[in-house]
Amino acid sequence: MAGERLAQGLKGLADERVDHRFKALPPDAEGLTVGELAAERRNLFADGFTTPVLALSAESVEHNLALMETYSTRHGLAFAPHGKTCMAPQLFARQLEHGAWGITAAVPHQARVYRSYGIQKIFLANEVVDAAALRWLAGELADDPDFRFICYVDSLRGIELMDTALRAAGATRPVDVVVELGAGEGARTGVRTETECLELADAIAGVDTLRLVGIAGYEGEVPRADFERVAAWLRRLVALAVEFDKAGRFADLDQIVISAGGSAWFDTVAEVFAEIPALSAPVLKLLRSGAYVSHDDGHYRRLTPFNRIPEEGALEPAFRLWAQVVSRPTPQQAFLNAGKRDAAYDLDLPQAQVVRSGRDGTLRPADGLTVTGLSDQHAWVATERSGDLEVGDWVGLGLSHPCTSFDKWQLIPLVERDGTVTDFIRTFF
Numbered sequence: 502m503a504g505e506r507l508a509q510g511l512k513g514l515a516d517e518r519v520d521h522r523f524k525a526l527p528p529d530a531e532g533l534t535v536g537e538l539a540a541e542r543r544n545l546f547a548d549g550f551t552t553p554v555l556a557l558s559a560e561s562v563e564h565n566l567a568l569m570e571t572y573s574t575r576h577g578l579a580f581a582p583h584g585k586t587c588m589a590p591q592l593f594a595r596q597l598e599h600g601a602w603g604i605t606a607a608v609p610h611q612a613r614v615y616r617s618y619g620i621q622k623i624f625l626a627n628e629v630v631d632a633a634a635l636r637w638l639a640g641e642l643a644d645d646p647d648f649r650f651i652c653y654v655d656s657l658r659g660i661e662l663m664d665t666a667l668r669a670a671g672a673t674r675p676v677d678v679v680v681e682l683g684a685g686e687g688a689r690t691g692v693r694t695e696t697e698c699l700e701l702a703d704a705i706a707g708v709d710t711l712r713l714v715g716i717a718g719y720e721g722e723v724p725r726a727d728f729e730r731v732a733a734w735l736r737r738l739v740a741l742a743v744e745f746d747k748a749g750r751f752a753d754l755d756q757i758v759i760s761a762g763g764s765a766w767f768d769t770v771a772e773v774f775a776e777i778p779a780l781s782a783p784v785l786k787l788l789r790s791g792a793y794v795s796h797d798d799g800h801y802r803r804l805t806p807f808n809r810i811p812e813e814g815a816l817e818p819a820f821r822l823w824a825q826v827v828s829r830p831t832p833q834q835a836f837l838n839a840g841k842r843d844a845a846y847d848l849d850l851p852q853a854q855v856v857r858s859g860r861d862g863t864l865r866p867a868d869g870l871t872v873t874g875l876s877d878q879h880a881w882v883a884t885e886r887s888g889d890l891e892v893g894d895w896v897g898l899g900l901s902h903p904c905t906s907f908d909k910w911q912l913i914p915l916v917e918r919d920g921t922v923t924d925f926i927r928t929f930f
Contacts (some may be wrong), residue, residue: 504619505619506618506619507590507593507594507597507618507619507620509619510590510617510618510619511590511591511594511618514535514590514591514927515534515535515536515539516534516535516536517534517535517927518532518533518534518535519531519532519533519534519535519538520532522911523911523912524553524554524843524910524911524912525550525551525552525553525554525555525914526538526550526551526912527543527548527549527550527551528549528551529549530549535912535925535927538925539922539923539924539925542921542922542923543921543922544919544920544921544922545823545914545916545920545921545922546823546857546862546895546920547862547920550914550922552823552824552825552838552839552895553822553823553824553825553837553838553839553843553844554822554823554914555820555821555822555823555843555906555909555910555913555914556820556821556822556823556913556914556915556916557795557819557820557913557914557915557916557926558817558818558819558820558821558915558916558917558918559915559916559917559923559924560817560917560918561795561796561817561818561819562592562595562794562795562819562915564816564817565793565794565795565796565816565817565819566595566596566599566794567599568793568814568815568816569582569599569790569793570599570600571814572767572771572813572814573600573788574600575813576771576774576775577774577775577786578762578770578771578774578786578787578788579602579785579786579787579788580596580600580601580602580787580788580789580790581601581602581603581604581605581622581624581760581787581788581789582596582601582604582605582789582790582791582793582794583604583605583606583607583626583763583789583790583791583792584604584605584606584611584615584791585605585606585607585611585791585904586791586792586794586795586903586904586907587791587794587795587903587907587926587928588611588614588907588908588928588929588930589907589913589926589927589928589929590614590615590618590927590929591924591926591927592794592926593615593618593620594618596794597620602622602785602787603620603621603622603623603624603649604620604622604623604624605623605624605625605626605789605791606623606624606625606626607625607626607627608625608627609625609629609631609634609637609638611625612625612638612650613637614929616641616648621645621647621648621649622648622649622650623648623649623650623651624651624652624760624787624789625650625651625652625653626652626653626717626719626789627652627653627690628652628653628654628655628656628659628663628681628690629652629663630658630659630662630663630666631666632662632665632666632669635663635666635667635670635676636666636669636670638650638676639667639670639671639672639673639674639676640670642672642673642674642676643672643673643674649677650676650677651677651678651679651714651715651758652676652677652678652679653678653679653680653681653690653691653717654678654679654680654681654701654705654711655680655681655683655690655691655692655701656692656701657700657701657704660701660704660705660708660711663676663678663710663711664708664710664711667710667711668710672710675709675710675711675712676710676711676712677711677712677714677758678705678711678712678713678714679713679714679715679716679717679758679760680692680698680701680702680705680713680715680716680717680741681717681718682695682698682716682717682718682734682737682738682741683718683722684718684719684720684721684722684723684724684734685722685723685724685734686724687724688722688723688724689719689722691718691719695737695741695744698716698741702745702750706750713745713750713751714751714754714756714757714758715742715751715757715758715759715760715785716738716741716742716745716758716759716760717738717758717759717760717761717787718734718738718760718761719761719763720734720735720761720762720763720766720769720770721763721764721765721766726765726766728769731766731769732769732772732773735761735769735770735773735774736773736776738759738761739759739773739774739776739777742757742759742777742780742784743777743778743780746780746781751780751781751782752781754781754782755782755783756782756783756784756785757780757781757782757783757784757785758784758785758787759774759777759784759785759786759787760785760786760787760788760789761774761788761789762787762788762789762790763789763790763791764790764791764792764793764801764804764805765804765805765806766806767788767790767806768806768809768810768813769806770788771788774786791903791904792903792904793805793816794819794903795818795819795820795903795906795907796816796817796818796819796903797818797820797899797900797901797902797903797906798818798820798852798854798899798900798901799848799849799852799899799900799901799902800848800849800901800902801816801901801902801903802818802901818899818900820899820900820903820906821854821897821898821899821900822839822843822844822851822897822898822900822906823857823895823896823897823898824837824838824839824843824880824895824896824898825837825838825859825893825894825895825896826859826882826890826891826892826893826894826895826896827879827892828892829890829891829892832884832886832887833883833884833885834881834882834883834884835870835882835884835889835890836879836880836881836882837879837880837882837896837898838878838879839851839878839879839880839898840875840876840877840878840879840880841875841876841877841878842877842878842909843878843909843910844875844880844898844900844906844909845900845901845902845903845904845905845906845909846875846905847902847905848901848902848905849901849902850872850873850874850875850901851872851875851880851898851899851900851901852872852898852899852900852901853867853870853871853872853882853896853897853898854866854867854897854898854899855867855896855897856870856889856890856894856895856896856897857894857895857896857897858894859891859892859893859894859895860893867896867897868889869884869885869886869889870882870883870884870885870889870890870896871883872898880898882896907928907930908928908930910928911927911928912925912926912927912928913925913926913928914926
């Protein structure tokens with residue numbers, strides 16, 4: 502049934518009409534459904550798309566999906582990629598097809614999107630204390646016995662709020678929770694000490710609206726992170742799970758959850774999780790990396806673990822933002838028609854990678870071109886030579902930080918190497 506619900510949801514996306522809501526789509530496509538437009542297999546450069554236009558490489562997305570599936574399987578890890586990166590049900594479906602256990606969320610709204618498309622396993626990497634959200638969750642769990650939901654707890658007050666709201670909602674199934682161990686002083690969420698974790702476990706045992714199923718955290722917040730510090734924190738996480746198990750806190754479970762793993766240290770997670778001893782029930786070693794699906798040309802290209810383990814493969818940047826030169830006021834300066842409304846800029850500025858001639862469509866490297874700043878709707882480009890660019894040229898930009906690239910576009914063309922658009926990825930932010 503869940504598969505049918507997801508399939509029906511994806512069909513609904515294909516049946517959505519193309520109109521002014523969606524940036525960059527061909528004006529003459531107005532009134533077509535997304536599926537009809539995709540079936541036309543138009544060319545991104547020759548068939549009416551307007552600039553700026555964000556393109557997602559079909560080949561690179563498939564490569565990245567397959568690589569992380571292989572990596573997770575090789576290292577005995579279950580995988581719940583963080584859906585906040587793309588918020589795209591079509592990509593969730595592809596991730597599930599490539600062996601994902603489920604999808605991770607950060608806030609209840611994201612979980613609602615997931616459920617509307619039939620996602621059956623959700624790991625919410627946060628404490629949920631909103632009574633309205635907990636009332637909705639209680640209803641979802643009651644209506645669907647096969648729905649699996651797990652979230653963090655990291656405070657006694659949070660447990661009190663969850664219990665109160667779930668009781669008021671008449672919850673018929675307990676909410677599965679994992680105690681979140683913080684990554685250290687100055688880190689983000691999570692309790693700081695093992696003693697506090699034990700206090701939370703005792704509090705959870707004292708209510709019947711929650712069920713303790715494991716331990717989790719996020720190693721990306723380890724202060725001054727390096728291999729030794731991250732590995733030491735992960736071993737604390739594992740030791741805590743072992744201690745809980747010896748104390749009988751996981752009694753009657755058919756599976757114990759131990760979860761970590763962002764996009765920067767999943768190799769260290771794999772190494773330490775391989776050391777987890779046999780516990781009273783099988784362990785779900787749950788990795789949550791999300792940025793891999795598109796990767797990027799900046800921040801994640803620099804920090805991906807595959808730089809340390811090249812024998813395992815390499816992710817490919819899948820995004821390219823195409824913008825046109827709309828002004829060339831001096832030999833040293835050009836302006837493109839893409840800015841902060843179109844390109845991620847919170848970690849790195851876009852990188853000029855390739856130029857497509859506005860005269861004949863020929864491609865050349867973007868040598869001598871540097872994006873120096875972004876306005877709302879303009880990219881500032883410094884040029885070394887007066888002949889580097891002319892008005893009308895298209896410039897392909899590499900982007901940094903997938904999470905703030907996806908969220909600026911509601912409908913993103915999925916493009917093959919030759920420019921053929923094969924599908925459109927719908928996002929929900």
